[in-house]
Amino acid sequence: MSAGKILVVDDDPQIRRVMRTSLVGHKYEVIEARNGEDALTRVSAEIPDLVLLDMNMPGIDGLETCKQLRSGSDVPVIILSVRNSEKDKVAALDAGADDYITKPFGMEELLARIRAALRRAPTSPEGGPHAITTPDLAIDFDTRRIRVHGQEKRLTPKEFDLLRYLVSQAGKPVPHRELLQAVWGPDYGDEPEYLRVFINQLRKKIEPNPAKPKYILTEPWVGYRFAAV
């Protein structure tokens, strides 16, 4: 039984080779693509559980591939890049990536991030609601569906998990670190830029006025809070 199907997208054949060997050794099924176009075809044809996407590729680059991919798929995407500035990380997350890892990386770290990306919080966290409904927002946590003004919206799995965790703690400020660990996993906690980007995207999707959020509120210096409804 495979632990999941992973699409490795990189123009460097040696990197694809070492990834294939290592990931297969950890019971993952591996498919490969050597460029962005190839990756998009493979995603729609083979429906992988996760995409490892190189940022710097000839032709359409990783960011553009990620954006195009997001228009039709919620598959978790981890961007691999030699750049490690915060600006590059934010750009990758903004393009729809779920995580970002700097090359070169240790395999243990990559495996941990793959597990985190594939991990789904249980459908309803303990004590959390199964659904909430307000005049303009309806979230069904069991079916992972969300409607804003009656219109169905797509959330990526990480966006959905983030929203669900905030809602399960509705009315309470959730610190950055707690939120990162609840959604991404125990190895996370020092990536406040992840939260900035994902909260921003969530607000764009569910808030009537994203500039003046009424559901997802910022708690300065602490974290975020979902307004009790």
Next chain:
Amino acid sequence: MTGRIRRSLRLIASPLLIALVIAFYFRAVHVNNTTVALTLLLVIFGISAAWGLLEASIASLAAVLGFNYFFLPPVGSFTIQDPQNWVALTAFLITAILANQLSARAKRRTQEAVERRREVEGLYALSQSLLLSESVRTASQDLVTRIVKILGVTAAAFFSNLTQETFRWGATESPISDAQLETRIEEPVIDRARQCAIVPVRLGGQALGNLGLTGALPSEAVLNAVAYLVAIGIERARTLETASHAEALRQSEHLKSALLDSLAHDFKTPLTSIKAAASSLLGQPRPDADRELITIIDEEADRLNRLVAEVLEMVRIEAGKLHLEKGPLDIASTVRSTLAEIKPALQGRVVDVRLQDGLPAADADSDFVQQALRQILDNALKYSRPGSPITISARAGDGRVIVSVADRGGGIEEHEQLQIFDKFFRGREHRFRTPGTGMGLAIAKGIVEAHGGKIWVTSEPGQGSVFSFSLPVHRGEIVL
């Protein structure tokens, strides 16, 4: 000379033509007097139109005399019996004058039209040629040359306010001096007696210079048009010059960045495979000897990666390619994340952090400041005994935030304290004992200086060293 001879010939030819007509009607063909008179009128008309008033007047006189003598009764005498003949004479003269005036006017019009056409053609040629020059200097030189050629003046000079130079072409002796040309004027100064003119060259209220012309001057309207064309030509050249300069600069900057990016990519890609392969092997159960060897590969891949990163960083700093994204920077959190980052290298050493209360935010790029701090901490760790304490402190003063890292290492001798921030410099004692590239402190210095700050060291050999750097305080609203 030939003109005068031709004139004399025409003066003789006019009465001869009249004589010919009279001889023809008197000897060869006999017709009535009216026909003779009309024929003479036509000839006078023709002479007047073709040659001029004087020729026509002489012809008129000859015609009156001849007509009177040979055709009017009493034939063979100059007496005029019939007053009608006075009328004929007057008619001849009036015809001559009228015809002459008409033709002179027509000629003048034609002449004017030709001149206008020449001027317009000249202006057009000038405008065309001015569009070819690509820099202000070549445009200025070109335009004086072309003005002389196209307008047919003897000399042209242009003083450019932009380059503060005078460009001249044509006759070397010019009545227009440099000082005259350089004086700012509002209206054209035209001296037709001395055949010279100075016209201000302006565009949209901006004075670009003065244009001086000597020789056969065109009309004032044309002079103004020329000045306007010159202004457009110069302005166009200037725009082109600035644009191409900016473009060249942009392209070379872009090339540098692209080159650095591709270098980083090309170095790090093979390292990624090595690191991934080694760490993957380490993740599985192995015999001890294998594990030891693979660990060496893994660690050395890390070391190579750090080296590549440092070399590229140094190249970036030296190429002036640090893209700082400055903002309010909280020193406390920078210190915290830097310590978290180098935790493995600390190997349990105690770092004492003492930050002044109410420390203002620095105006800096957090990634880069963290990198500089890391380099300084790395340095302190490397050059002090394991287990010896390290202190990080920060205080504000004089519009700056000053961060210091103190160690209890061997210290730095005075003569080495200045060199220590130089690229590739290694202390005498440590050259072969302590690993490193000698780039760490040079990178820290490059980063701090790119922020407009300073870096320095105070040290007492045997007691330890204190490395400090200053950053400007962030002014304005602090955004959280």
